[in-house]
Amino acid sequence: AQSVAQPEDQVNVAEGNPLTxxxxxxxxxxxxxxWYVQYPNRGLQFLLKYITGDxxxxxxxxxxxxxxxxxxxxxxxxxxxxxSDSALYFCAVRDDQAGTALIFGKGTTLSVSS
Amino acid sequence: GAVVxxxxxxxxxxxxxxxxxxxxxxxxQATTMFWYRQFPKQSLMLMATSNEGSKATxxxxxxxxxxxxxxxxxxxxxxxxxxxxxxxxxxxxxxxRATGGKAFFGQGTRLTVV
Numbered sequence: 001a002q003s004v005a006q007p008e009d010q011v012n013v014a015e016g017n018p019l020t021x022x023x024x025x026x027x028x029x030x031x032x033x034x035w036y037v038q039y040p041n042r043g044l045q046f047l048l049k050y051i052t053g054d055x056x057x058x059x060x061x062x063x064x065x066x067x068x069x070x071x072x073x074x075x076x077x078x079x080x081x082x083x084s085d086s087a088l089y090f091c092a093v094r095d096d097q098a099g100t101a102l103i104f105g106k107g108t109t110l111s112v113s114s
Numbered sequence: 115g116a117v118v119x120x121x122x123x124x125x126x127x128x129x130x131x132x133x134x135x136x137x138x139x140x141x142x143q144a145t146t147m148f149w150y151r152q153f154p155k156q157s158l159m160l161m162a163t164s165n166e167g168s169k170a171t172x173x174x175x176x177x178x179x180x181x182x183x184x185x186x187x188x189x190x191x192x193x194x195x196x197x198x199x200x201x202x203x204x205x206x207x208x209x210x211r212a213t214g215g216k217a218f219f220g221q222g223t224r225l226t227v228v
């Protein structure tokens with residue numbers, strides 16, 4: 001069965017500091033991994049995805065994520081946080097078998113202080 | 115935690131017919147509901163955002179006359195795919211959120227149009 005875990009409900013960082021939002025997953029096949037962001041009163045917005053290829057994936061707004069197969073992780077990172085990055089972040093996974101739906105993590109609230 | 119129930123989980127319909135998908139928040143009042151479509155091997159696409167008692171706001175490129183969204187109560191939103199065609203076959207996922215709260219996702223509905 002597929003599952004995804006975001007162990008932190010909230011991450012607090014100071015503006016200008018690096019940030020990491022953690023995600024681990026479990027799938028039966030090869031994983032397709034995604035990060036989404038949700039700003040207040042908005043729907044989900046796609047940030048980045050890993051399907052195959054380079055383990056380091058770069059996405060929107062300066063975010064990147066590294067696929068680590070041995071640790072079954074796909075942590076979201078940014079070298080220098082902005083206050084405007086404060087939002088709710090969702091990790092999602094599905095395996096590479098046709099017909100499977102995305103499974104989302106519970107979400108992590110990122111709070112960046114000035 | 116909060117539960118969002120989506121029904122049916124899968125449906126097969128004939129081309130030209132209409133299909134209704136329900137999204138219910140079981141233990142909270144969902145002032146906002148989001149409908150997503152998942153394309154094969156791709157990430158989620160936000161179709162529309164609906165606030166209870168208001169007309170849905172559709173994303174660019176989504177036909178509002180084809181994908182009818184009704185959010186008549188604080189616990190129920192429906193998506194009706196009208197005059198379905200095979201290219202409408204996809205996973206449809208709803209998300210519900212209380213005012214100021216986190217978004218919770220339904221389990222998805224797999225629509226197959228034959």
